């Protein structure tokens with residue numbers, strides 16, 4: 001491929017959420033030896049790199065996104081020797097390893113915080129944000145005016161928690177056991193860089209940087225504007241020095257080390273602060289606009305109607321906005337998002353809609369990131385009772401809503417939560433039709449999706465038309481056609497309510513993508529300005545025997561039909 005290009009531009013990444021991937025010791029929790037058992041599976045799929053969600057020392061309030069020791073492996077996941085073996089097994093197969101660096105906050109059990117909270121004179125005090133409340137009154141969990149400012153934590157409740165040892169509050173934008181690190185303090189930036197360096201010395205190939213546009217808080221931590229919805233998030237994302245800190249961090253890592261910045265609440269204009277071709281920027285970012293289209297602005301779980309033209313516009317805006325040098329991670333699934341087949345596709349057309357979504361993912365400019373189970377077409381499970389919910393964000397926000405009297409109980413929001421909860425992505429990987437889907441011999445930490453006897457890896461392998469086989473083909477297709485990686489993006493039929501179609505162009509290579517993004521049977525008419533002499537089918541999701549006919553004649557498409565053509 002392009003010799004100028006760093007490896008990560010042409011890579012496909014596979015995300016592993018270790019808790020739910022594969023359990024080797026029967027404790028019901030996935031672990032590193034379990035991942036090692038499945039390395040050949042990853043190799044067969046053809047991915048280039050694994051992004052491993054956190055495996056560090058952690059009390060697991062947020063399943064490892066609350067780190068208590070950056071240089072250790074959580075006991076329930078294995079040992080450092082297991083991790084080293086995993087790294088070697090991956091590297092032996094030419095698969096790179098990307099670690100998840102959670103450095104916007106630490107667990108309150110991290111030794112820095114443990115020391116910091118003991119005394120105002122602690123050497124680590126300034127590693128975090130400590131402030132007095134406006135009154136001396138010791139507040140409980142309510143936003144009663146005694147907080148240092150009016151910020152709300154993302155999952156509900158105030159963003160400050162009172163600590164009586166020093167009679168001050170500390171800042172946390174997520175759970176109160178995840179304290180925000182103070183990046184204004186140079187010692188913090190240095191310590192965090194040393195953590196990254198420590199993992200680089202152990203052979204990792206890059207980092208996914210968690211919530212990384214939250215690291216620079218606005219000077220003086222001003223009150224949020226109630227008009228903006230009173231969350232802390234809007235006040236703290238893309239703060240004044242995010243780009244300065246990231247540039248310094250990335251410059252020291254070097255351009256061979258991939259840095260993937262997770263950036264909520266980011267517009268494409270702002271994104272340009274963080275990515276570009278210069279060695280010193282992030283390699284790429286993960287934005288949210290395309291997965292927020294169905295999210296309402298009021299209450300946390302509120303849905304919003306969206307239509308395909310909106311999604312197309314968002315994708316077009318990002319494709320064009322970063323075209324001159326920026327790079328983005330492409331995704332529809334991860335450990336925080338509901339399953340895309342259930343959300344954007346149609347479970348009634350599971351195979352067709354899963355493969356249509358995959359076709360979109362692999363034919364956009366950027367780097368595709370798959371999330372475990374996506375390649376099997378896994379769908380959202382069903383949570384009937386609050387006790388079945390494991391996700392701390394879901395649990396907290398329901399509890400807060402009940403506390404505040406906004407809802408009377410879980411039942412009232414059950415459907416909304418079933419659509420949205422992060423647990424949708426976290427049910428165990430479905431390996432086979434055996435007990436517990438072959439995930440564990442013990443009692444799984446979270447319920448399984450009931451459909452595992454029908455939807456599982458063993459079945460997918462043996463079926464030549466399966467979702468898995470299509471993912472494998474699409475990964476290969478992208479490897480063979482640099483136009484899919486680097487080409488310009490031109491949207492066709494922007495207002496069409498069912499069709500998602502575009503042309504990718506690189507030098508004299510031209511590829512046309514035609515997706516029926518619906519369960520209807522719309523007619524595809526190629527716009528007149530797309531002229532060609534001959535057409536070659538590069539990929540088709542198997543729904544007709546003569547895929548050429550889609551382009552050669554005005555044709556009605558099958559539900560979720562997807563194809564990729566080379567035009568010449």
Ligand code: GLC
Pocket residue numbers: 062065066102174210211262335336
């Ligand atoms: C990121 C992670 C999410 C986590 C949060 C706090 O958004 O993806 O899982 O809860 O950061 O670390």
